[in-house]
Amino acid sequence: MSGPNTDYDPVEVTPLKADQVEAMREAALAAIAAAPDLDALKQVRLDHTGDRSPLALANREIGALPPQARKEAGQRVGQARGAVNQALAARQTVLEAEHEERMLVEETVDVSLPTTRRRRGSRHPITLQSELIADLFVAMGYEVSEGPVVEAEWLNFDALNLGPDHPARTMQDTFWTEPAEDHVVLRTQTSPVQARTMLTRKPPIYVVCPGRVFRTDEYDATHSPMFHQVEGLVVDEGITMAHLKGTLDHFASQLFGDGITTRFRPSYFPFTEPSAEVDVLCFVCRNVDPSTCRTCRGEGWIEWGGCGVVNPRVLVACGVDPEVYSGFAFGMGIDRSFMFRHDLEDLRPLFEGDVRFSSAFGSEI
Amino acid sequence: MKAPLSWILEHVDVPAGTTTEHLTDRLTLTGLKLEAVESPGREITGPLVIGRVLTMEPEPQKNGKTINWCTVDVGDANGTGEPQGIVCGAHNFAPGDLVVTVLPGGVLPGGFEIGARKTYGHMSAGMICSARELGLGDDHDGIIVLPADAGEPGQDVRPVLGLDEETIELEINPDRAYALSIRGIAREVLVSVEGASGFRDPAVRDTPAANADGHPVTVEDPEGCPVFVARTVTGFDPTAKTPDHVVQRITAAGMRPISLAVDITNYVMLETGRPIHGYDADTVSGPIVVRRARDGETLTTLDGTTRELDPADLVVTDDSGIIGLGGVMGGETTEMSATTTSILVEAAHWDAASMYRTGRRHKITSEAGKRNERGVDPTICEAAADRVVELLVEHGGGRAEPGVTVVGTPPTAPVVEVPGDLAARVSGMPITEEQAVACLRAVGCEVSGSGTLSVTPPPWRPDLTDAQDFSEEVVRLVGYDRVPSVLPTPPSGRGLTRAQQLRRRIGRTLAGEGFVEVVSFPFVGISDLDALGLADDDPRRDLLQLSNPLSNEAGFMTSTLLPGLLRAAGRNIGHGNADVAIFETGTVTLPRHAGPAAILPVDRRPTDDEFAALDAALPAQPLHLGLVAAGDAVSGGWWGDARPVSWADAVEAVRSVAAALGLEVAASAAELAPWHPGRCAELTVDGEVVGHAGELHPTVCQAFGLPKRSVAAEVDLDVLIGRAVHLRAAPTFSTYPVAKEDVALVVDASVPAADVEAALREGAGELLESIRLFDVYTGDQVGEGRKSLAYALRLRAFDRTLKEGEAAAARDAAVALAAERTGAVQRA
Ligand SMILES: [Zn+2]
Numbered sequence A: 001m002s003g004p005n006t007d008y009d010p011v012e013v014t015p016l017k018a019d020q021v022e023a024m025r026e027a028a029l030a031a032i033a034a035a036p037d038l039d040a041l042k043q044v045r046l047d048h049t050g051d052r053s054p055l056a057l058a059n060r061e062i063g064a065l066p067p068q069a070r071k072e073a074g075q076r077v078g079q080a081r082g083a084v085n086q087a088l089a090a091r092q093t094v095l096e097a098e099h100e101e102r103m104l105v106e107e108t109v110d111v112s113l114p115t116t117r118r119r120r121g122s123r124h125p126i127t128l129q130s131e132l133i134a135d136l137f138v139a140m141g142y143e144v145s146e147g148p149v150v151e152a153e154w155l156n157f158d159a160l161n162l163g164p165d166h167p168a169r170t171m172q173d174t175f176w177t178e179p180a181e182d183h184v185v186l187r188t189q190t191s192p193v194q195a196r197t198m199l200t201r202k203p204p205i206y207v208v209c210p211g212r213v214f215r216t217d218e219y220d221a222t223h224s225p226m227f228h229q230v231e232g233l234v235v236d237e238g239i240t241m242a243h244l245k246g247t248l249d250h251f252a253s254q255l256f257g258d259g260i261t262t263r264f265r266p267s268y269f270p271f272t273e274p275s276a277e278v279d280v281l282c283f284v285c286r287n288v289d290p291s292t293c294r295t296c297r298g299e300g301w302i303e304w305g306g307c308g309v310v311n312p313r314v315l316v317a318c319g320v321d322p323e324v325y326s327g328f329a330f331g332m333g334i335d336r337s338f339m340f341r342h343d344l345e346d347l348r349p350l351f352e353g354d355v356r357f358s359s360a361f362g363s364e365i
Numbered sequence B: 001m002k003a004p005l006s007w008i009l010e011h012v013d014v015p016a017g018t019t020t021e022h023l024t025d026r027l028t029l030t031g032l033k034l035e036a037v038e039s040p041g042r043e044i045t046g047p048l049v050i051g052r053v054l055t056m057e058p059e060p061q062k063n064g065k066t067i068n069w070c071t072v073d074v075g076d077a078n079g080t081g082e083p084q085g086i087v088c089g090a091h092n093f094a095p096g097d098l099v100v101t102v103l104p105g106g107v108l109p110g111g112f113e114i115g116a117r118k119t120y121g122h123m124s125a126g127m128i129c130s131a132r133e134l135g136l137g138d139d140h141d142g143i144i145v146l147p148a149d150a151g152e153p154g155q156d157v158r159p160v161l162g163l164d165e166e167t168i169e170l171e172i173n174p175d176r177a178y179a180l181s182i183r184g185i186a187r188e189v190l191v192s193v194e195g196a197s198g199f200r201d202p203a204v205r206d207t208p209a210a211n212a213d214g215h216p217v218t219v220e221d222p223e224g225c226p227v228f229v230a231r232t233v234t235g236f237d238p239t240a241k242t243p244d245h246v247v248q249r250i251t252a253a254g255m256r257p258i259s260l261a262v263d264i265t266n267y268v269m270l271e272t273g274r275p276i277h278g279y280d281a282d283t284v285s286g287p288i289v290v291r292r293a294r295d296g297e298t299l300t301t302l303d304g305t306t307r308e309l310d311p312a313d314l315v316v317t318d319d320s321g322i323i324g325l326g327g328v329m330g331g332e333t334t335e336m337s338a339t340t341t342s343i344l345v346e347a348a349h350w351d352a353a354s355m356y357r358t359g360r361r362h363k364i365t366s367e368a369g370k371r372n373e374r375g376v377d378p379t380i381c382e383a384a385a386d387r388v389v390e391l392l393v394e395h396g397g398g399r400a401e402p403g404v405t406v407v408g409t410p411p412t413a414p415v416v417e418v419p420g421d422l423a424a425r426v427s428g429m430p431i432t433e434e435q436a437v438a439c440l441r442a443v444g445c446e447v448s449g450s451g452t453l454s455v456t457p458p459p460w461r462p463d464l465t466d467a468q469d470f471s472e473e474v475v476r477l478v479g480y481d482r483v484p485s486v487l488p489t490p491p492s493g494r495g496l497t498r499a500q501q502l503r504r505r506i507g508r509t510l511a512g513e514g515f516v517e518v519v520s521f522p523f524v525g526i527s528d529l530d531a532l533g534l535a536d537d538d539p540r541r542d543l544l545q546l547s548n549p550l551s552n553e554a555g556f557m558t559s560t561l562l563p564g565l566l567r568a569a570g571r572n573i574g575h576g577n578a579d580v581a582i583f584e585t586g587t588v589t590l591p592r593h594a595g596p597a598a599i600l601p602v603d604r605r606p607t608d609d610e611f612a613a614l615d616a617a618l619p620a621q622p623l624h625l626g627l628v629a630a631g632d633a634v635s636g637g638w639w640g641d642a643r644p645v646s647w648a649d650a651v652e653a654v655r656s657v658a659a660a661l662g663l664e665v666a667a668s669a670a671e672l673a674p675w676h677p678g679r680c681a682e683l684t685v686d687g688e689v690v691g692h693a694g695e696l697h698p699t700v701c702q703a704f705g706l707p708k709r710s711v712a713a714e715v716d717l718d719v720l721i722g723r724a725v726h727l728r729a730a731p732t733f734s735t736y737p738v739a740k741e742d743v744a745l746v747v748d749a750s751v752p753a754a755d756v757e758a759a760l761r762e763g764a765g766e767l768l769e770s771i772r773l774f775d776v777y778t779g780d781q782v783g784e785g786r787k788s789l790a791y792a793l794r795l796r797a798f799d800r801t802l803k804e805g806e807a808a809a810a811r812d813a814a815v816a817l818a819a820e821r822t823g824a825v826q827r828a
Helices: A018-034 A038-049 A054-062 A067-106 A125-140 A167-171 A191-200 A241-256 A312-317 A334-341 A355-359 B005-009 B020-029 B182-192 B244-252 B260-272 B352-361 B367-374 B378-396 B422-427 B433-442 B467-478 B498-512 B526-532 B562-574 B608-617 B647-660 B698-703 B717-723 B753-767 B806-822
Strands: A150-152 A184-186 A205-214 A226-236 A262-269 A272-281 A301-310 A326-333 B002-004 B033-038 B048-060 B066-073 B084-088 B098-102 B116-119 B122-125 B167-171 B217-219 B227-234 B277-280 B288-292 B298-300 B306-308 B314-318 B321-325 B343-349 B399-407 B416-419 B446-448 B452-456 B580-587 B623-630 B632-634 B666-669 B675-685 B688-696 B711-716 B739-748 B768-777 B786-795
Touching (some): A018 A054, A018 A067, A038 A067, A125 A205, A125 A334, A150 B608, A191 A226, A191 A312, A226 A241, A226 A334, A241 A272, A241 A301, A241 A326, A241 A334, A262 A301, A272 B467, A301 A312, A326 A334, A355 B580, B005 B167, B005 B182, B020 B033, B020 B167, B020 B182, B084 B122, B182 B260, B217 B227, B217 B399, B227 B288, B227 B378, B244 B260, B260 B367, B277 B321, B298 B321, B378 B399, B416 B467, B422 B433, B422 B467, B433 B452, B498 B580, B498 B623, B498 B647, B562 B580, B562 B623, B623 B688, B647 B675, B647 B711, B675 B711, B675 B717, B688 B698, B688 B717, B711 B717, B739 B753, B753 B768, B786 B806
Parallel strands (some): B217 B288
Antiparallel strands (some): A150 A184, A226 A326, A262 A272, A272 A301, B002 B167, B048 B066, B048 B098, B066 B084, B314 B321, B416 B452, B623 B711, B666 B675, B675 B688, B739 B786, B768 B786
């Protein structure tokens, strides 16, 4: 380090030349403005504010000036450097924004590309329909009862007033099991669940029992050895056929739409007396000019199930006092209801397991 | 039951203008449901008229046949009044005969359109018809020659032939056996069609009194056969033809005409509901005895089948032995034949339950059996026999023998006490006692008393035994369509049970995991279990056998859901759904061999012990979940390569289900069919086995048409649901900084990762927040038969920031315990 050069003529020193500092400033600002991108700007910054840049060199000279010249020179160079830094910052912001915008444009993807990497699952439409029906009744205050599908003969038949020689036993072609003397069958109906319910609970009883049942029907478009039923049972004081009608009308309107009602026709079931077949008003044509309706085949009504007032004999066998209580019961095919509700002509897809079938329904029916 | 309308209306009058539709609507609404209305001529359209043959010229043809060139007078039916020229191949007629002529424009059954066409050198304009061409049976011996008084040429021939006769087919419920007859249906018309009147009961007639001159009959079992009536017709002409109207009616009713004698017994059965049996009287030797069969006895019935009889079977015998299975089917030796000239007519009332059992035992279904087992009016045996005799004499030229045998008296129905307001109470309709009484009388009951009615059902209604039965009669006549619609008010329910909710949750979870639910039949065969590769002593081979399976290949109730699922997966592959993941929830059947499920009494509630014993006798039926996946778990695409399913997907699916129930599943190596012996996980929850999951054995994949490396799982949902966590306490979290430590341990390849992890967990102690296996390495760097397991440990304290060295100390303790338990060596 040398001491102050007192002999040095400040007039002759560069920083003091205003036009030179001005030229440096102009050159720097021009370069900044011309920098096309951030990389270029980085170079500009190095060239015009770096250690070896003219302004930096000029600034370094200031210390060598005589004191009287320092102030002015310092101001001049300082202003120039300030202007250059400001311009750099401004240009940096602009270029960064431009860069970001360009990057976003460059990162554009085709959002219409398929996104399904994993298979979608679904539940079986019969499961969904069973739950839907259960929920309709649960909303009314019913509970859902269950029982085994391999069932005691006594519960499937005798307790339901179908004695061993009852001709109606042949109405339901039963799967029997070995050894025959065990008296065990595949339940032909969900009615044994009703018997079980009465045997294990005290009235008032309001239950529905959805479940699988079995008949020795050859498998074809409209028959299956296994199908699904939902039965309802109410045992309470003062229950009448009118309550049965009201309940089924409500059920029909919930499942098939507002205004859909039911129609009773006399029928025969050993466990109910009186017994009725239930038809439901066709929810497609509503019996208005049904002649061309595919859903009801021109009938205006669709056969839906069976029902009736619980036979007092059944109440007795199940330990309910028929002098105090009366009840009603009804039963519908869930698969059958599903078939006409969803316009399915052939029931076999329900049991074939082709994933395309269930998948079509997703998780809601 | 198919019933010709004209036959019904022979026995009851309906108001003029009553349409078939109205009549059948009314029958349907009161309980005889219309199945169909048929008429034999419904397929015939266009001009079908009476023609009179004017001339017929036989013309031999080169092919050896002779045709007749006829001119036929068809009146004005052809529009010209000129004779119609028609070629006819038949020869059973002569000029002057009335014949059935279809003119050009007519269409015969089968869509056979009639036109004028050139044939055998003539322009033949129409056709002279045979019975077969009109769809009236198989008789094609020639064309139909009408009686001389059938009508005038040009008249529509349909009414003459009964072609426009409507037959209504009704569905008859088992309690309405009386409606399996014209008599019963006419009675229903009377009570259900407004304004109907004039019921003429075909079973009410003057019958000759019983006497001692008839064929001797002894009934040894009056309970099985309360009434036996025998009549004899002699001098019968076995060649006599059955009158056309009888043939038409029994054909319309669905029975086949056989011979005059048989046709008449069937006709009277259809008319009265009472089955009748006719014997060739000359083949019956000695007195008839009715009794139960004895052990070892046999009978060849008239269908040619030799049957071993059961001591409960009711039989008809003569000196030669057994000649008939009473009420069910006759024997071969006494069958009426083409040479029968003497007929013994049997009209007997049989015990319905015996009929049902015998029919079922010998697998005989017949029109007679159908009626006898449902119950027939026991009071009409004499009338029905007399009606048969009358028709045999009238149409077969026979002579009614004066002997009339009547053994026994018809059982009478007990009087039933019926509350007068029962129908109102049952139906919820304001039915007065007067209305109820009127309805009961309308269906044939005798009613007396008031308040509590004393009701005697009519003899044709053996189904009416309980007070409630009578209420149905009242309500159906008042009208089911008038039952009001009233919602009951149940008490507050408890909603779905927890198990029911959890089952739904399981289904949703699996659907969320990409599995599609399927429903399969629960039937399996031994070959299915063989295909699964089950060992001979595998408990899943203990199956509940069906006595009457639809197929012998699937004769058992399944003990596992896998066969159905694997078949469904195979079908999917076959249908081109290469990537498939399916699941099913359903019960399986596991026999307990706990003895018979008792047939309990029905006149009281079973005791709790009886009911419990009943349940205990049934097979165990746990709810299982099964799942199968094949193909790719993640599809390939623009994002990258596909990932095929692996054993881990099956385990993970079960873990997801368990997690949905708040449970954690542990997996350990197991060997169990149908899984790959090195890739099968036994799944446990708190030490209890819940099922298995993993990759399927390659031979199983092949057997079910699945690609190699397909995977499956089966678990017991009852166990899982039973263990589901309920009311879990809320967790608390540490908010102090986490310390992370990684360790890589080398162990023998046979050491389960789960054991290493368990040791690390225990060794790290309470500071360990979580542990994750992030890499498994096998290869040169760790040596043959060794593997390296790399774990990330997260350590944290609840009450403080861990001090320098605390985390490392915990890690070292973890490694030390792993080394001690599993021989693990920390990897350099
Ligand atoms: Zn419709």
